[in-house]
Amino acid sequence: MTPSSDVAFTPIVKSIQSERGSREYYAKVEARGGFRTEVTEDLTELLSKVNTAYLATSNSVGQPYAQHRGGPKGFIRMIDDKTLAFADFVGNYQYVTIGNLAENPKAFLFLMDYANRRRIKIWGRAWISQDPVLVASLTPKDYRARVEQAILFEIEAWDINCKQHIPRLLDATEVEVIVNELSLRIAELEAQNASLRALIAQKG
Structure with a gap:
């Protein structure tokens, strides 16, 4: 084989x-x-943490094109052990990806998890769906964007690259939460310190 x-x-x-x-x-x-060909637990776990992806396509003459796709964490869903899908939000109306897929269904997904220094390469075939039931099931809750359609991706093979040369980057929103928590804790400790100093001064 x-x-x-x-x-x-x-x-x-x-x-x-x-x-x-x-x-x-x-x-x-x-x-x-060779490479893995079905969705596994580690791929599912990675998908649950990914909020950004790059979808590469090419037209009938082989001209390549890559476009960013994003959403809340977990926006790429597993439909079955061979198929992924995600809501495709309204963008700049160029429709290059849609046009390429109409001519050539071969596609490539490149996923990055910078916080854990992981990258995944997925080869397969992609197509567009405007099925309202599917689109509704893929639409993230409480995410301010208008969904235009769904993109489905049938996996042919996938592989995880090594961590070498991947910078460790953290999500700004997550960092902001941590910094706010630390700032509150610092303010609390400073208030306690000021009270203790005042108490010592009174007794001195």
Whole structure:
């Protein structure tokens, strides 16, 4: 059987791996079947923490295009063990992604979890749905954005990259919560300190 990693490791890629000394390692990956092809617990866990993603497509002549997709954490949902879906919010009305998918369904999702220094690559096929029931089920609650449609993504293969060279970045909203909590605690301690100083001064 053809290993799932062949979605990325084309003959020319394998040739270059051989020239540069990494082919033996990736041959072992292929012997195990290649990349993973179904949604697993660790992928589900990662998706629950992701609030940003990059969706890459190309048109019929191979011209590539990548576009950011975002939402609240967990906006990318698991439909079944092979399919992901997410609400597609109204954007700049260029519709390049939609046009590309109409010509060429092959797509690629690149997910980043900067806080935990994780990145995931997902190859597959994507398509647009305006089914109102599906769109409603994917629409996040209490998120101020208008949903235009849903994007479904059928997984062909996925892989997790190493952490090397990934900067550790924290979500500004989460940092703000922590800073506010610390500021309140500091104010509380400063008030206690002032009271103790006043008490000492009175007794002195």
